[in-house]
Amino acid sequence: MSIIQLPSMISASPEIFLAGAGMILLMIGVFRKTDGTGVLSMATILCFIVAIIAGFLYGGQENAFYGMFITTSFTQFSKSLILVGSILAVVLANDYMKTEKAQRFEVPVLILFATLGMMMMVSAGDLIALYIGLELQSLSLYVLAAIRRDSLKSTEAGLKYFVLGALSSGMLLYGASLIYGFSGSTDFLDIANVINEQKDNLSLGILIGLVFLISGLAFKVSAVPFHMWTPDVYEGAPTPITALLAISPKIAALCLFIQVLIGPFSAIIEQWQQIIIFISIASMTLGAVAALMQTNIKRLLAYSSIGHMGYALIGLASANEAGISGVLIYLAIYLFMNVGTFGCILCMRRNGQAVEQISDLAGASKSHPMMAFALLVFMFSMAGIPPLAGFFGKWFIFLAAIEAQLYTLAIIGVISSVVAAFYYLRIIKFMYFDEIVAPLDKGLTKNLRTVIYGSMTLVIIFFLAPGTLVSSAAKAAKSLIGVNG
C-alpha cells in the first residue's frame, strides 16, 4: 500500500477557516441561545473579513485538493465580492432581527455556511465539487428563506425554493452524469481535454449534458425560464434574506457559470453561446416587462434582478475578456445598488410593521429626505443613468457584446433597459411627486444608515475612480481566459 501524500490545502485556507469557525460559532450559539445573536453576527462578520484577507494572502497560489479546488485571480475577485455581499447581508439581518425582535442565532451561522458553499462553488474544479458547493449554499438558503417559520409566506417561500431547487439540482446532476459518462471524468481539466480532442465531432451526450448543467445553473442565477421561483421567494423571505438571495448567491452562481463555461467548455463556445444568448434575451425582456405591473417592491426587485442577470449574461455570451471583466464589474456595482435598495426597503415601516407596497413610499421625499434621495440614486443607477455606477456596468457589458459582434443582444439590452427605466422611475415618482398618505416611521438604525449611505456614496462616486475595480476585474478575466483560451 503506497502512502498517499497529504493534499495541498493552503490556497483553500479561507474556506477551511470558515468551516471551522462556523462550527465553533454554532456551538457558541447553541449555548448562548438567542441573546448571542448580536455577538454571533459580529463574529461572523469578523470571520468574513478574515476570510477576505486570507483569500488575498493565500489564494491564487496553487490548486488545492488534487485540482478539485481552483484558485485564480478570478476566484479571488468573485469570492471577495461574495464575502462583501454576505457581510452586508449579515449587517442587514442583524438589524432586522433586532427591530423585529425575532432573533435567531442560526441566521448568521447559516449565512456563513451559505457563503462557504458559494466560495466552494466558485472554486470548484470538479463536477462533484461543484455540486457539493452548490448544495451547501442552497440548503442553507432554503432554511434561511423559511426562517420565519410562523409566517405562512416565509415557509411557503422556503418550501417552493426547496422543491424547485431540488428539481434544478436533479437537472444539474443528470447533466453532470451525462458529461461524466461521455467524457469519462468529472475533473474540469480532463473534460476540457476530451472536448478539445473531439472539438469538431462533439458527442451529443456531452452537449446534452451541458444543456442540463446550464439549466441547473440558470436556476441559480434565476434566468428565464428557470426564474419562476424568484418573485415568490423574494416576496416571502424576510427582507434581509431576500437581500442576501439577491446578492451573494447570484454573484456566486454567475461566477460559477463563467468558470464552467469558459473553463472546460471553452472549446465549444459556439454551442453554448446560443443558449446563453437566448436566456439572456429572455431574462432581460421578462425582467423589464413583468416588473411593470408589480405593486410589491420586493417582487419588483425580483424581476429587476432577473433583468440584471440577463444583462450580466450578455457578458458571458460575449465570451471574451471584455465580457468577463464586464460581468465582474457589473456584479460589483449590482451588489452595492441592491444592498442599498434593500436597506431602503428595511426602512419602510409603519407603526412598527414592515410594509412592502410601492405605494407606501408615497411622499417619502418629505418624510425621509435622505432615504428617498438614496433610493433615487439607486433607482437611477439601476436604470443606467449616467454618471451613476449602474450606467458603467451596462456600458462595459454592451461594449463587450459589440466587440463580440452580438449586436442583437446589445440592442435588445438597450431596449429592455429603456422599458425597465419605467418602473425604476415610477418608484421615484411615488417618492417625489405623490402626496403622503400615511407617513412611514421615522428613525433609522446606525447600521442601516451606514449601509445605505455607504452604498450610495460608492454608487455616486464610482465614476471618479473606476480604475481600481476595472483593472482588477480585467486581471481576473485575464486569469480565466488566459488559462483556457
Added chain:
Amino acid sequence: MYAAIVFLPLVGALLAGFFGKIIGDRGAHLVTCIFMAASMLLGAVCFYDVALQQNAQTITLFTWIESGNLKAEWALKIDTLTAIMILVVTSVSTMVHVYSIGYMHHDPHNPRFFAYLSLFTFAMLMLVTADNLVQMFFGWEGVGLASYLLIGFWYQKPEANAAAIKAFLVNRVGDFGFALGIFGTYLLFDTIVLDEIFILAPKYVETELTFLWFSADAITVLTMLLFIGAMGKSAQLGLHTWLPDAMEGPTPVSALIHAATMVTAGVFMIARLSPMMEYAPDTLTVVTLIGATTAIFAASVGLCQNDIKRVIAYSTCSQLGYMFFACGVSAYSAGIYHLLTHAFFKALLFLGAGSVIHAMSDEQDMTKMGGLRKRIPLTYWLMIVGTLALTGFPFLSGFYSKDLILEATFARDTGVGYYAFYIGIFVAGLTAFYSWRLIFMTFHGECRAPKSVQDKIHESPLVMTLPLIFLAVGALFSGKLGYEFFGGESMKAFWGDALLVLKENRTIEAAAGVPMWVVLLPTIMFIVGTSLAFYCYQLKPDLPKTLSSKFSGIYQFLLNKWYFDELYDLLFVRSAFRFGHALWKKGDGAVIDGLGPDGISSMVRRLSGQAVRLQSGFLYHYAFAMMIGLIAFASWYIFGFGN
C-alpha cells in the same frame, strides 16, 4: 456698381433688422431710406446705361451651386428688361420707404418694418436680375417670405395672420409649379442658365416629355408649369384669392408689394422667358385666356366692394390680367409698358388711399367716408391724377399702355385675341366705373363718418405727400415718355435681345395698322364708365341701392367675389382639413402612435399582464416551466438547429 443696386437694400435691411434697437426708429429710417435712394439713383444710371445705351451685361459674383452638370451662379443678368424692372422697383420702393416714415410713425416696431421693406426690395431685385432659374426662384421665394412677413406685420391681428398664411399657402401652389418647371427645364436642357436655355429652346420644339403614361410637348409643359408659378405670384384667376386678403398689411406694403412690384413678378417672368414662350403657342393661348378672364373677373368684383383698399386690390388684379394677355398675344413690350405705368399710378392710388385712411383714423370702409375733397385737397387731386391715369384718360400713362395692349390683341387676329380684346374694352369701362365710384364715394357728397373721426381729419404730412407727388409725376408722364420705346420706332433697338418675338407674332408692329374705331374704343369706354359712375353716385345716389336689391343675385355674386373663397374652402380647405384630421387621428394617432409609442407601451403592459399571470404561485406550474425550458433547449441541439 450694379451689384450695389441689389445689395444696398440688403445692407439696409440687416442694419435696421439686427441693430434696430440700437439705432432706433430714426436711425432705421435714415439707413434704409438712404440706401434705397442710393440704389434708386444707381438704378437710374443703370437704366440709362443698359436700356438707353444698350450695354446689356451679365455680372458673375460667385458660384453658388456646382454639382455635376448643375451649375448655378450668383450672377446679375442686366439687360433692358431688368433695367426697367430695377428702375420701377427701386423708385417705387424708395417712395414707399419715405412715405412709410410718415405713415408708420405711430407704430412701435419701425425698425422691423423698414428692415422687412428693404429685405423685400433686395429679394425683388434678386429676382429681376437673376441669370438662372434657381437664382430667380431664390428671389421669388424671398419676396414671398417678405410678403408673408409684411402682411402679417401686425401679428396681433388674427385677420392679418390668417391673410399672411393664406398668401403664403396660395403662393406655394404656384411655387410648386415653378419648381416643377425648373426641374423639367433642367431635365430637358440640362442647364438652368437662362441664356443657355434660350439658345437651346428652338432645338427642342418638337420634343415630347413623357411622364408616366402621359406624353406632351416638352416646351408647352414646361412653360405651363412656369406659368402656374407666375399665376400664383401675380394673383391670376384661380390663384388670386390671397391678394385681396393681403390688404390686411400696412397700406405702404400693399402699394409696394401687392400693387407695384411683387405681383408683377409673374409678368416679368413671362417676358423674361419670352424666348421659351414663343415656342409654346398653346401656353400663350392659355396665358391670354387666363389674363382676360382675370381682368373681367376682378373688375366685376371691384364694382361692388366697399373697402377702399380692396377696390384697388381688385383693380390691380384686373390690370395684371391686362399685362398677362398682352404677353399672351406676344406683346411683351406692351405688357411691360403697362407694368411700368401701372406701377406708378397704382402705387399712387394705394398711397393716396393710405393717406385717406390715415386721415380717417384707420377707417377703410368707403360707405363711412365722403366729402373729403375739401378736407384733404392735395390727396384728392393726387388721387384724381392716379384715377385718370388708371382709367385711360387721354395722354396720361394708362391711356398709352392700355391702348397699346388692346390694339395688339386686336392685331393678333385670332379667336383668343378677339376674346381678350373685347373683354379688355369692356373692362376698361368697368375700370372707369369703379375707379370713379371710389373717388365719388370717398371725396364727394356728405361725410358719413362719425363726428369724432370727422374732427380729426387732416392732410397728411409732407413726408407722405412728397412721394405721392413724385409718383403722380410718373403717372402723368411715364406713358408719353415711354411710348417711343415700348411701342414706337425705337422699340427694337431699345429692347435689344431682352425679348424675343417670332416674326409671325409681331403684334405690336401690326397694332399700328388697326382700324380707327379700335383706337378710339377704349377712350369711349372711359367716357361711358365715368359718366355712368357720375350718374349713379353723384346725380342719383339711390340708384346703386335699388339696382343692387333688384339684381340681388348678381350683386351677391359679385360682392362675394364669385364665391371663389367659398368654393376653395369647400374643395380644398375643408377636404385638406378632413384629410389632415384623418391623418392626425387615424394616421398619426392610430397608426404611428398606435403602433409606435402608445402601441408599444400598451403592448408592453399587456405582455406584462400576461407575464404576471404566468406567475401563478403553483409549484407545479413553475416546475413545468423549467421542464419545458430544459426540453426546448435539449431539442434545439438534438434536432440540429444548434449547428
Added chain:
Amino acid sequence: MVQAIAFYAFAFVTIAAGVMVVSSRNPVHSVLYLILAFFNAAGLFVLIGAEFIAMILVVVYVGAVAVLFLFVVMMLDINFVELRQGFMQYLPIGALLGLILLVELFFVIGIWSFLEDGSMLTAVIPVQNITNTHALGNVLYTKYVYLFQAAGLILLIAMIGAIVLTLRSRPGARKQKIADQLSRRSEDILDVVKVKEGEGV
C-alpha cells in the same frame, strides 16, 4: 446468460415498481413499491460488482428512509386523492414532455461509445483482490477528502435546518425535570393539617 436474465428481471421490476409508486391509490402501497424498487436497484448494483453500494442502498434507503416514509404516511392524515386532482389535467402535457425527453435521451444513448482508454480516467483503478469497501476507503479520506468533508457540512446544515424549522419549546408541555424532583423537600410540599372532628377539611 444468467447475468443477462438477472439484469433484465431486476431492471424490469425496478421500472414497474417505479410506475406503481406513482400510480397506486393507496400511499402505503406506494411506499411499499418504493421499497421494492430499492431492492431491485440494489440487485442491479450487485450485478455490476458494487456490492458495497448495494448494501448501503438496502440499509439506508430501505432500512431507514423508506421505513420512515412509511411511518410518516401512516401517521399523517393526508388526503392523496385530493392532492392528485390536478394529475389528470396535466397528464397529457406531462406525458408529452416526458415522451420528448425520452426520445431525446434515446438519441443520446444511441451514439454512446466507450472512450478508448476511458478506464484511465476513472477515479480509482480497480484492483482485483481488494474489496469494494476497501477500495472506497482508500480514496474517501485521501483523494476525495475535500468532497467527503464538504458532504459532511451539508449534512450538518440539513440537521441545523431541520432543528431550526421544527424545534419549538412549548410552554405548556410537561417534561420530567430530574433535578427539580431530587431537590424537592418534604417541607415545601407537605402541610400537616389538623382536622377537627365532624367538620372535614
